[in-house]
Amino acid sequence: MKKIEIDGLLEGIARRLRSRGLRRTRALDLLLREMADCEHPVTIQELAQCPALCEQCDPATVYRLLMKLEEHGMVRRLGLHDRAAYFILVVPGRHHDYLVCTGCGRIEEVDMECPVRSLEQKLEKASGFRHVYHELEFFGICPGCHDGRERHGSAHCC
Amino acid sequence: MKKIEIDGLLEGIARRLRSRGLRRTRALDLLLREMADCEHPVTIQELAQCPALCEQCDPATVYRLLMKLEEHGMVRRLGLHDRAAYFILVVPGRHHDYLVCTGCGRIEEVDMECPVRSLEQKLEKASGFRHVYHELEFFGICPGCHDGRERHGSAHCC
DNA sequence: ATACATGCAAACATTTTGCTTTGGC
């Protein structure tokens, strides 16, 4: 994503938050920028330790920011079978499905037309649920793992 | 699922496990039966406390059994945005997608033709991953929650 | 008889909360 687009996106988010009574703080700005920059899902820890965010930004702060952003639909949580939860920034028009290796935990984005979106509306009507979105993941053994290699760390924040 | 089917399924699983050097213990039998009986996803805690399983069956034992079963592809883990992980028994020919309320955590099974299975093979070829399966969840706000009710517990084991 | 499986308890990782201080509006 280009810098100008990012700036626009972040401005928009900040504006929407402000209109709901939330304040625009330094930590919020940095966190949003960080999440916009690095396009893959990140954990609270990864964010809290990211040098760009801040040298020593408290995980509790990151946690509260993410909860708030999620509550307002600007961030989405992913369940990728890691012990920690992963988060991504919600960007209008962007959607990703994921391919996760159950051996090493590696996470890739799947680049194919997602066949599920059209079902969301159908499901809303049928179930009475509102604000429905979906999460689609594929799990399997990656080439590296079935060639006999071991689990490696999955830290990959930006 | 009918009792006879369950018996057959469990026999099959036990046989496969035995042929891989795992022993058929009382705890394993009870756990498998429990998971076959209750068709929705369950947590380690729920299983460990289930009266049918055992009065005081250690969570550590349940954990180890589930890990082993997952490793051998007989159990599958689900990431349903709860802090605890959910598990289901893999039953050939059975597949479920889920609808989860982000307000109260309630989990429903979605009863519609899943449009994703055919993609698994395509993805295997394209990515080099093996044993690919998928997990599809829909998240939203259930009628009870957007009518102003509060979060309720999600314990619903059998 | 020989492992593998269990139970109990302790260690761990991650999330969540309380409380005081800081800082946006």
Next chain:
DNA sequence: GCCAAAGCAAAATGTTTGCATGTAT
């Protein structure tokens, strides 16, 4: 100045491991 947010530290929750004992084969 007021109230939300940050920072620090402590509690809660759920997962994972170590070790002595039991049990299936």
